[in-house]
Amino acid sequence: MAMVTDIGAPVRVLSWSERSEPEAMYPDGIDGAVAEMLREAGGFDVRTATIDDPDLGLSEVDLEWAEVLVYFSHVRHREVDDATVARILRHVQQRGLGFLPLHSSLDSKPFQELLDHPGRLPGWREDEKPSRVWVVQKDHPIAAGLGDGFVIPAEEMYQEPFNIPPPDELVFVSSFAGGEVFRSGCCWYRGAGRVFYFQPGHETYPVYYQAEVRRAVANGVRWCAGR
């Protein structure tokens, strides 16, 4: 059944992390950092969950409540079992749950299965050098308020070819110190749901504290909710 939404109500967001990120950088996890940025932006009702919660923090009840699932995983992808992945896919495709995988979550099972693609990339480099996030579709709602783009002072390089099906909408392309480029803001429609992959956010750099990144994530969550 499709989701019934009161468009004036706050967007209900489940902010989830596997919690491998260093506490020195993210004392409340990336799930907590995302919750904070959305509360600051306003218009969101946010709950946080982690892989260590009952049912991996992704139970039927957790997902049923949410309009958008923001997801961060890095080294514990395979701990998310097939039944949980199937539950996420059902909510996205049949109920219209939005799915927003961050950064290394391109190797997560729900992302790969929703796209029916490996998602993987041929190379990366943790060199702490600047990355420029270029807005390539200026009239897209996820690009609102971001002008031509912005520079992240320290970021991890991700390299093309990114093994994804062509995005239905491409919002950001990032460039890196070695001249590499990467499709860093990609949208897909999957059944009743929307998927937005956002590349910035290596967990040992303070990327999710940067204003433009926070705006991009908030815009992405709204888009995933169909707002």
Ligand code: ZN
């Ligand atoms: Zn990383």
